[in-house]
Amino acid sequence: xxxxxxxxxxxxxxxxxxxxxxxxxxxxxxxxxxxxxxxxxxxxxxxxxxxxxxxxxxxxxxxxxxxxxxxxxxxxxxxxxxxxxxxxxxxxxxxxxxxxxxxxxxxxxxxxxxxxxxxxxxxxxxxxxxxxxxxxxxxxxxxxxxxxxxxxxxxxxxxxxxxxxxxxxxxxxxxxxxxxxxxxxxxxxxxxxxxxxxxxxxxxxxxxxxxxxxxxxxxxxxxxxxxxxxxxxxxxxxxxxxxxxxxxxxxxxxxxxxxxxxxxxxxxxxxxxxxxxxxxxxxxxxxxxxxxxxxxxxxxxxxxxxxxxxxxxxxxxxxxxxxxxxxxxxxxxxxxxxxxxxxxxxxxxxxxxxxx
Amino acid sequence: xxxxxxxxxxxxxxxxxxxxxxxxxxxxxxxxxxxxxxxxxxxxxxxxxxxxxxxxxxxxxxxxxxxxxxxxxxxxxxxxxxxxxxxxxxxxxxxxxxxxxxxxxxxxxxxxxxxxxxxxxxxxxxxxxxxxxxxxxxxxxxxxxxxxxxxxxxxxxxxxxxxxxxxxxxxxxxxxxxxxxxxxxxxxxxxxxxxxxxxxxxxxxxxxxxxxxxxxxxxxxxxxxxxxxxxxxxxxxxxxxxxxxxxxxxxxxxxxxxxxxxxxxxxxxxxxxxxxxxxxxxxxxxxxxxxxxxxxxxxxxxxxxxxxxxxxxxxxxxxxxxxxxxxxxxxxxxxxxxxxxxxxxxxxxxxxxxxx
Numbered sequence: 001x002x003x004x005x006x007x008x009x010x011x012x013x014x015x016x017x018x019x020x021x022x023x024x025x026x027x028x029x030x031x032x033x034x035x036x037x038x039x040x041x042x043x044x045x046x047x048x049x050x051x052x053x054x055x056x057x058x059x060x061x062x063x064x065x066x067x068x069x070x071x072x073x074x075x076x077x078x079x080x081x082x083x084x085x086x087x088x089x090x091x092x093x094x095x096x097x098x099x100x101x102x103x104x105x106x107x108x109x110x111x112x113x114x115x116x117x118x119x120x121x122x123x124x125x126x127x128x129x130x131x132x133x134x135x136x137x138x139x140x141x142x143x144x145x146x147x148x149x150x151x152x153x154x155x156x157x158x159x160x161x162x163x164x165x166x167x168x169x170x171x172x173x174x175x176x177x178x179x180x181x182x183x184x185x186x187x188x189x190x191x192x193x194x195x196x197x198x199x200x201x202x203x204x205x206x207x208x209x210x211x212x213x214x215x216x217x218x219x220x221x222x223x224x225x226x227x228x229x230x231x232x233x234x235x236x237x238x239x240x241x242x243x244x245x246x247x248x249x250x251x252x253x254x255x256x257x258x259x260x261x262x263x264x265x266x267x268x269x270x271x272x273x274x275x276x277x278x279x280x281x282x283x284x285x286x287x288x289x290x291x292x293x294x295x296x297x298x299x300x301x302x303x304x305x306x307x308x309x310x311x312x313x314x315x316x317x318x319x320x321x322x323x324x325x326x327x328x329x330x331x332x333x334x335x336x337x338x339x340x341x342x343x344x345x346x347x348x349x350x351x352x353x354x355x356x
Numbered sequence: 357x358x359x360x361x362x363x364x365x366x367x368x369x370x371x372x373x374x375x376x377x378x379x380x381x382x383x384x385x386x387x388x389x390x391x392x393x394x395x396x397x398x399x400x401x402x403x404x405x406x407x408x409x410x411x412x413x414x415x416x417x418x419x420x421x422x423x424x425x426x427x428x429x430x431x432x433x434x435x436x437x438x439x440x441x442x443x444x445x446x447x448x449x450x451x452x453x454x455x456x457x458x459x460x461x462x463x464x465x466x467x468x469x470x471x472x473x474x475x476x477x478x479x480x481x482x483x484x485x486x487x488x489x490x491x492x493x494x495x496x497x498x499x500x501x502x503x504x505x506x507x508x509x510x511x512x513x514x515x516x517x518x519x520x521x522x523x524x525x526x527x528x529x530x531x532x533x534x535x536x537x538x539x540x541x542x543x544x545x546x547x548x549x550x551x552x553x554x555x556x557x558x559x560x561x562x563x564x565x566x567x568x569x570x571x572x573x574x575x576x577x578x579x580x581x582x583x584x585x586x587x588x589x590x591x592x593x594x595x596x597x598x599x600x601x602x603x604x605x606x607x608x609x610x611x612x613x614x615x616x617x618x619x620x621x622x623x624x625x626x627x628x629x630x631x632x633x634x635x636x637x638x639x640x641x642x643x644x645x646x647x648x649x650x651x652x653x654x655x656x657x658x659x660x661x662x663x664x665x666x667x668x669x670x671x672x673x674x675x676x677x678x679x680x681x682x683x684x685x686x687x688x689x690x691x692x693x694x695x696x697x698x699x700x701x702x703x704x705x706x707x708x709x710x711x712x
Contacts, residue, residue, distance in 0.1 A: 105524050105647055107617035164520035164649060168461050249636040252643070261463035267644050274637030280605040281630030287608070287652030288623050291461055293520060294650045296643030 003124035004333055004348060005058040006045050013045060013061055013337055015330065023128040029071035030083060030134070032350035034327060035123045036064030036146035037336050039181060039247075040116060045337070049270065050116040062123030063087045063115040066137070066145025068353060075131040080356050082142045083134040084305060085122060087113050087149065101132075104156060104299035113299070125350050135305040141312055142353040144320055147186065147345075149300075151308035154187045154243070157266040157297035159304070161241060164264050164293045172240030176201060176222065176232060176258065179245035180210040182323060182345035183268075187243050188219050189319055190311055199236060201229070210344060213322050229254035239263060247271045252294065256283045261290040266297050359480035360689055360704060361414040362401050369401060369417055369693055371686065379484040385427035386439060386490070388706035390683065391479045392420030392502035393692050395537060395603075396472060401693070405626065406472040418479030419443045419471040422493070422501025424709060431487040436712050438497065439490040440504045440661060441478060443469050457488075460512060460655035469655070481706050491661040497668055498709040500676055503542065503701075505656075507664035510543045510599070513622040513653035515660070517597060520620050520649045528596030532557060532578070532588060532614065535601035536566040538679060538701035539624075543599050544575050545675055546667055555592060557585070566700060569678050585610035595619060603627045608650065612639045617646040622653050 001020045004013050023029045041061055043049035052059045069081040077083065088103035088111040097106035115121020137145055162170075173196040177184045180202030188200050198219035204210060205223070214221045220236070227235045229251050238260030244251050247269025255265035286292065300308075326346040328336040336346040357376045360369050379385045397417055399405035408415045425437040433439065444459035444467045453462035471477020493501055518526075529552040533540045536558030544556050554575035560566060567577045576592070583591045585607050594616030600607050603625025611621035642648065656664075682702040684692040692702040 100525055102524050105618050107646060159523045160520075160647070160649075163523035164516075164651060166522060167515045167519035168458050169456055247640075249640040252640040253636055262461050267640060269640065270644055271637040271640050273635055273641075275633055275635050277631055277633050278636065279629055279631050280609055280634065281627040284603075284605040284608040284623060284625065284627050284652075285629075287650065288626055289654050290463060290652065291516070291654060292652050293516075294643065295520060296640075296646065296648050298645050298647060 001125035002330055003060045004062065005060045005123070007058045008052060011046055013333065015333065016058060018060070018124060020126050021128045023071060023073040026075065027128045027130050028069050028073050028075045028077050028134060030067035030085070030127050030129060031070040032065060032067045032122060032125055032127060033142055033353050034066055034146045034347045034349050035062040036150065036345065036347045038064060038150060038183065041337070042339060044116055050113070051118055053119055059115070060120035060124055061115050062121035062348075063113065064146045064149040065122035065127070066142060066148070067122070067127070068142070070126065077131065077134065077136070082137050082139050082145060082353070084137055084145050084148045084309070085114070085127070085129045086133045086135065086300070086302060086305060087116070088299060089114060089119055089133070091118060101303075102301055104301045123348060132302070135302055135309065137309045138313065139356065141309065144312060144324075146347045147312055147320070148305055148308045150183050151186055151190060151311050152300035152304040153183065153268065154190050155304040155307040155311065156300040157243065157268055158190070160295050160297045161264045161266040164295050165262065168262070170262060172263070173197060174237055174239050174260065175199070175241040175243065176239045177243045177245065178229065178251050180204065180214065181245065184245045185210060185213055185323055185344065187245065188214060188217050189315055191243070192217055192219070195241070197237070199232075199239070204341070209322065209342065213319065216322075217319065230257040232258040233260070242266070244269055249274050250276060253278050253283060255294065256286050256292060259290075259292050262292070264293040264295055266295050268297055357481035358686055359416045360418065361416045361479070363414045364408060367402055369689070371689065372414060374416070374480060376482050377484045379427060379429040382431065383484045383486050384425050384429050384431045384433050384490060386423035386441070386483050386485060387426040388421060388423045388478060388481055388483060389498055389709050390422055390502045390703045390705050391418040391477075392506065392701065392703045394420060394506060394539065397693070398695060400472055404628075406469070407474055409475055415471070416476035416480055417471050418477035418704075419469065420502045420505040421478035421483070422498060422504070423478070423483065424498070426482065433487065433490065433492070438493050438495050438501060438709070440493055440501050440665070441470070441483070441485045442489045442491065442656070442658060442661060443472070443505065444655060445470060445475055445489070447474060458657055460657045479704060488658070491658055491665065493665045494669065495712065497665065500668060500680075502703045503668055503676070504661055504664045506539050507542055507546060507667050508656035508660040509539065509624065510546050511660040511663040511667065512656040513599065513624055514546070516651050516653050517620045517622040520651050521618065524618070526618060528619070529553060530593055530595050530616065531555070531597040531599065532595045533599045533601065534585065534607050536560065536570065537601065540601045541566060541569055541679055541700065543601065544570060544573050545671055547599070548573055548575070551597070553593070555588075555595070560697070565678065565698065569675065572678075573675065586613040588614040589616070598622070600625055605630050606632060609634050609639060611650065612642050612648060615646075615648050618648070620649040620651055622651050624653055
């Protein structure tokens with residue numbers, strides 16, 4: 001079968017030929033429909049994040065997949081079920097985090113991430129997965145199921161953030177998503193029902209398709225070149241919830257000033273080392289005197305995939321049509337990895353979904 | 357009646373004569389037993405924190421009080437009930453935070469703090485308080501009731517910290533309290549039942565009475581001059597919970613490195629502006645990849661006072677005997693404000709509690 005991989009020593013995706021995998025006990029064989037491309041894939045390709053499976057000279061890419069069960073192999077699935085796989089797998093048998101269904105809480109070294117670190121991804125015509133890491137979704141979502149994994153990341157971050165405010169009465173009204181990439185836009189769409197006032201911050205100038213989507217969603221676009229994060233509260237309003245999806249470390253710290261009293265910022269970006277000066281005294285004081293919180297969040301588990309499935313079903317069709325700027329076949333897979341100002345979200349298509 | 361106040365333009369506490377207050381509708385008159393002294397009082401006295409009541413030339417000090425109801429004045433209390441007052445009051449009638457019993461979540465400007473900002477404190481022979489801000493405690497705790505307010509501060513911070521970890525399975529085993537002042541020691545005592553391994557960090561050298569208390573509580577003393585906060589994980593162990601009570605802003609940021617995966621740091625210190633360099637990229641990355649959280653916490657409400665009352669009742673007698681290094685009468689009140697290496701916790705005694 002054909003797969004898309006990055007080879008050791010290379011910084012680009014290649015089409016490779018691999019044997020079709022055979023499902024082991026408790027595993028199903030899945031025929032891949034589509035696999036999304038995101039910023040993490042670009043970091044993996046450039047060598048900035050992730051690692052090859054042990055002893056392998058390549059890493060099959062892809063962690064945002066949707067497929068169809070080809071061989072249930074004794075699992076509870078039926079042939080033809082549309083499924084989305086979760087990303088983390090236990091490296092050496094189980095560990096406590098996987099056993100209790102919370103692989104997203106496993107520390108470094110206690111997980112592989114398919115398509116990212118230590119395990120092949122889903123950008124292949126077929127993949128296998130243990131039953132417990134496959135989430136059944138409605139057939140009607142087959143074409144967009146590759147958006148469930150990124151949505152699940154936000155479902156988890158929002159869950160963590162709300163939990164951090166659960167010991168008191170918290171009725172948030174204003175929120176800003178930092179970052180207008182595909183994850184940022186999906187998150188604005190996710191949050192639009194829960195907040196009276198939404199903002200999304202980016203570095204783009206008009207005209208820009210992401211700005212159009214933001215405004216169509218009823219949110220206000222904030223140009224970070226004109227309004228830095230630490231001026232948001234003064235120029236717009238204090239934010240009850242900040243969702244950081246830029247990986248720009250200064251934003252994480254400046255979020256403290258952007259927050260309303262009792263607000264929380266969920267941090268999701270993954271920057272590298274970067275030393276800079278902060279007014280740490282004032283940030284510390286502000287965190288304390290106004291009961292503010294910063295909550296880091298990574299990955300997601302089955303429950304978040306299930307929530308994301310419900311969210312995806314409710315997204316307006318115009319939104320996903322605008323968001324998904326390209327779905328490319330294997331003959332044209334390189335186009336899915338182009339990242340320019342007209343690209344928002346792309347996917348590679350491995351096979352067609354046939355109605356049952 | 358006599359009261360202890362700081363006068364405008366002065367940086368020391370003075371004995372002043374004031375009329376005994378009359379309880380208004382819904383208020384009780386309380387005869388003060390004891391009022392504790394803490395770091396906030398020293399900051400108020402030095403002018404570093406807080407503010408005078410509007411139009412007044414002095415501020416009666418004291419926010420850690422215990423007293424006896426002298427005149428119930430139609431409230432649900434009986435004469436002789438031992439009570440502890442909460443600290444925050446609504447400045448102009450009610451506001452939403454007070455209405456729902458969460459004055460600790462009110463932002464700046466929407467609260468006064470008795471003895472700290474905008475309202476006279478409890479260091480007077482009598483004080484009045486609305487019924488809803490008086491917490492009834494057992495008679496047996498009358499002599500130590502001034503420890504309930506500081507304990508309530510930690511009850512709230514711990515509650516917020518645990519809430520932030522409530523969306524997943526969190527079974528913390530190790531904790532460190534940063535700061536070996538009276539609040540730090542009370543917090544080590546509070547946490548001793550919930551954690552297998554406790555640490556407390558300070559700057560003192562042996563022999564020192566606080567180090568003796570820390571070790572008697574079963575905790576390990578960490579000298580911050582030898583082991584900085586960002587080396588704790590390597591030298592001792594990663595901490596599931598960090599409680600910061602130093603107000604030293606670098607500690608707040610270094611806590612991220614001290615935390616175990618999925619850990620949380622509660623921040624309670626109130627530093628002033630202070631610019632310094634941090635590796636903000638690595639801190640941000642670590643918060644995200646290991647689901648860590650920083651949670652600021654200030655003040656407390658009735659529920660926390662009630663929890664603190666239960667905690668106080670369970671503290672070992674040797675501990676409170678060692679912690680409270682001086683209880684001074686009005687003739688000798690200046691001694692309660694001395695802050696040297698032999699002082700841990702002091703209180704001013706305004707009257708004796710008589711057994712009913």
